[in-house]
Amino acid sequence: MSTPSLASGPEGRDALRPLLDTVLDALEAGAQARGGPLPAGGPDAVTARLHAAVGDVLPQDGDPDALRVLVHALAEGAADPAHPHCAAHLHCPPLAVATAADLAASVLNPSLDSWDQAPAASALEALVTRALAREASASDAVVTTGGTESNHLALLLARERHSAGVRLVCGANAHHSLPRAAWLLGLPDPVIVPAPAGTLDPAALDEALTTLPGPHLVAATAGTTDAGLIDPLPEIAALCTTHRARLHIDAAYGGGLLFSDRLRERLAGLERAHTVTLDLHKLGWQPVAAGLLAVRQPRDLAALKHHADYLNADDDTAAGLPDLLGRSLRTTRRPDILKIAVTLKSLGRSGLGALVDKVCDRAREFADLVRHHPAFELHDRPAISTVLFRPAHATDDTVAAVRRSLLHQGRAVLGRARLDGRLWLKATLLNPDTSPADLTALLTLVEEAAEQITEEADKAVTAAEEADALVEGPSPR
Numbered sequence: 001m002s003t004p005s006l007a008s009g010p011e012g013r014d015a016l017r018p019l020l021d022t023v024l025d026a027l028e029a030g031a032q033a034r035g036g037p038l039p040a041g042g043p044d045a046v047t048a049r050l051h052a053a054v055g056d057v058l059p060q061d062g063d064p065d066a067l068r069v070l071v072h073a074l075a076e077g078a079a080d081p082a083h084p085h086c087a088a089h090l091h092c093p094p095l096a097v098a099t100a101a102d103l104a105a106s107v108l109n110p111s112l113d114s115w116d117q118a119p120a121a122s123a124l125e126a127l128v129t130r131a132l133a134r135e136a137s138a139s140d141a142v143v144t145t146g147g148t149e150s151n152h153l154a155l156l157l158a159r160e161r162h163s164a165g166v167r168l169v170c171g172a173n174a175h176h177s178l179p180r181a182a183w184l185l186g187l188p189d190p191v192i193v194p195a196p197a198g199t200l201d202p203a204a205l206d207e208a209l210t211t212l213p214g215p216h217l218v219a220a221t222a223g224t225t226d227a228g229l230i231d232p233l234p235e236i237a238a239l240c241t242t243h244r245a246r247l248h249i250d251a252a253y254g255g256g257l258l259f260s261d262r263l264r265e266r267l268a269g270l271e272r273a274h275t276v277t278l279d280l281h282k283l284g285w286q287p288v289a290a291g292l293l294a295v296r297q298p299r300d301l302a303a304l305k306h307h308a309d310y311l312n313a314d315d316d317t318a319a320g321l322p323d324l325l326g327r328s329l330r331t332t333r334r335p336d337i338l339k340i341a342v343t344l345k346s347l348g349r350s351g352l353g354a355l356v357d358k359v360c361d362r363a364r365e366f367a368d369l370v371r372h373h374p375a376f377e378l379h380d381r382p383a384i385s386t387v388l389f390r391p392a393h394a395t396d397d398t399v400a401a402v403r404r405s406l407l408h409q410g411r412a413v414l415g416r417a418r419l420d421g422r423l424w425l426k427a428t429l430l431n432p433d434t435s436p437a438d439l440t441a442l443l444t445l446v447e448e449a450a451e452q453i454t455e456e457a458d459k460a461v462t463a464a465e466e467a468d469a470l471v472e473g474p475s476p477r
Contacts, residue, residue, distance in 0.1 A: 007107045016107070019067060026068045030075025037083035039076060040410030046077045079413055084431055084438035085445065088415035090225065090253055090279075092430040094287040101342035102287050105335045112333040114311040115322045121335040122322055128341045129292065135258045136251070136278065137271030138294035140301060142327050143336055146291035147252030148177040150277035153293045153304075153329070154248040155181045155217065157275060160303035162215040162246060167191060169208055170219040171200030171231065175250055178219050198227050198419055202235040209243040216245035222267055223253025226417035226426065227379065228386030230254055233269025241272075249273040252291070254384055256283020259352040263360060266383070274300070280340055282430065283356055283385075290336055301326060358432040359385045366427060366439045375447050379424055388417055388424040391450040396423040398457070402449045412445050 005015030039046050053073035063069070080086055082093035110118035112125060125143060133141040144150045155178070158166050168182045173195040182190045191212060193204045200220060209216055218240050220231040233249065240247040249270055255278040257263040258270075270276060273296065280290040295301060305326040307314075312323040325331070344352070363382040370378040370389040379388035390399050399416075403425060406412040415426035425446065 008109070012107060022068050023071050026071035027075045030072040030078070031080065033072070033076045034078065034080070034410070036410040037086035037413050038079040038407065038410050040408070042408045049073070050077055082431060082433070083413075084434040085412040085442050087427040087429055087431070087434075087442070088413040090282045090428055090430070092282055092285050093433075094281075095285045095343060095347075097346050098286050098339040098343045101339040105338045108335075110335050112324055112327070112335060113331045114324060118324075118335060121338065122324055124341055125327070125335065125337040126322075128337050128344070131344075132278065132292060132340075133294040136255065136273075136276045136294045138273075138276060138296050140298045141278070141292045141294040142301065142304070143333075144291035144293055144328075145289040146281065147175060147250065147277050147279045148181075149329075150252065150279070150291050150293040151175065151177045151219075151248075151250055152181040152184065154219075154275040154277065155185055155187065156329075157295065157300045157303050158217040158246050158248070159185055159187060161300055162217070166215045166217050166246070167212065168217050168219060169193060169205065169212075169245070171195040171205075171221065173198055173200065173224045173226070173229065173231075174219055174221055175225055175252070178250070198224065198229045200231045200236065202232055202239060205236060206239050206243075209239060209245055214243070214245065216243065217248060218245045219248045219250060220273075222249055222251035222255065222257075222270065223384055225253070226386075227388055227419060228253060228382060228384035228428070230266055230383055233267065233272075235269075237269045237272035247273045248275045248277070250277045252277045252279035253282050255279065256352075256356050257384065259283075259349055260356040260360075261353055262357055280343075283359070284340070284343070284352070285355065285430075285432075286336075286339055286343065290340055304329065355432045359429050359434075362432075362434050362436075362439065363387050363427075363429045365436055366429065366443075369439055369443055373443065373447075375450070376443070379419060385429045387427045387429070388419065389427070390422070390424050391446070394450060394454070398450065398453055399423045399425060401453045402446060405449045405453060406445060411449075412442060414446070 005011055007016055050073050053069055081091045110121040112118045112122055115122050129141040129143060133139055142153070144153065155168065164186065165188065167188045168178060168190040170178050170190060171193050179190045191208050193208055194201050205218065218236060220233055220236045222230045222233065237247055251267065251270060254267060255276070257267055275296070276294040278292040278294060280286045281288045284290060308325060312325050317323050360382070363385040367378055367382050367387050370376045370387065375392055377390050377392045391402065400423060403414050403416055406414060415428060417424050417426045427442070
């Protein structure tokens with residue numbers, strides 16, 4: 001058996017080129033076999049097909065066809081975010097140029113825990129993170145795996161800055177990672193402020209900050225997971241100033257609006273935050289992962305400082321080798337900044353802004369379709385690119401059944417959100433190639449599924465009534 005080829009080095013290009021053809025062909029064939037936005041049949045069927053394709057995971061002798069087989073199996077069983085009817089989550093189709101850059105990162109395999117493992121990557125990360133921080137009116141930023149890690153870091157920095165007694169105050173609409181981070185960090189129980197309209201209520205926040213002892217960390221949201229709503233950031237920032245509370249803004253979803261000249265004004269107040277969560281594998285079209293935490297005061301990052309002599313010895317640091325351990329809680333860290341940098345440079349502000357505008361326009365168009373369709377009810381106009389809707393006069397059980405039916409058939413991927421005491425279907429539009437015809441077709445799929453489920457439910461009720469009548473026998477005269 002020949003020695004496996006390395007991806008880098010003098011033979012890397014010749015070794016990779018035919019393998020890339022294999023991957024691309026297998027991706028295409030797997031997508032054709034899937035035939036829709038996700039595989040049909042539900043979890044059991046998908047698992048059975050995958051097991052059949054993979055067979056023995058660790059055979060005695062290697063299989064030269066393993067790359068094609070496994071990529072085909074994964075593609076056939078994938079939920080494809082590039083399909084216009086795959087619109088459940090904040091799960092974007094990545095840009096080709098970003099994906100190509102990610103390949104380069106994998107080939108070179110730098111690890112950003114010491115400069116001698118990643119000389120150019122560490123310099124690129126410093127350059128790009130500061131540029132992105134400026135977009136959020138901050139001074140610096142660190143790269144994270146996404147919104148959850150960024151929110152966790154924001155609470156950690158607040159704890160180290162203001163003591164372990166700092167109390168998180170957030171809306172009922174806040175991302176689940178915030179109260180979870182408070183628990184993980186041993187902070188006091190969070191104060192959950194009502195969000196009756198889906199956004200944090202400033203009056204209730206004012207009352208909480210007035211009555212509860214500090215120090216406080218207020219977490220606002222710019223783009224909620226369920227409906228894409230943006231908290232009243234200027235009012236919240238003003239209250240934080242009045243009560244001397246620290247402000248964190250989770251803009252994992254809405255932060256992408258910063259690229260749009262037309263829509264960035266919706267983030268007014270973001271510039272007053274001490275920390276901001278950004279996430280470019282949402283409205284940034286990056287392969288996972290591509291998160292950041294921006295900080296207004298760079299000295300806050302001193303809390304991450306850590307010493308390991310083999311990575312950042314004092315004499316090396318004094319000699320000018322950059323200390324990278326203080327840029328993350330992780331040690332081994334891939335250069336996710338490369339794909340981000342390539343995207344920013346390739347598309348520019350106008351190119352990224354155009355993509356943001358496009359998906360937000362599509363969301364408004366879809367909302368209009370729903371609003372004018374007699375068989376549907378619209379929750380509200382979209383704040384970003386998320387649309388909540390449901391079949392008119394349907395029960396929550398029917399709404400849930402419609403979603404699961406479309407998933408099981410492999411015809412559409414829609415999310416779910418509970419607001420105003422009711423269950424809604426959620427379409428999160430992040431595909432800039434989605435057309436108006438795609439949106440019409442999606443609504444038709446939902447309508448047909450709702451009609452079928454309602455009809456089956458009516459038949460079941462009728463059958464049950466007839467069975468009861470037979471058991472009871474004829475009515476006495």
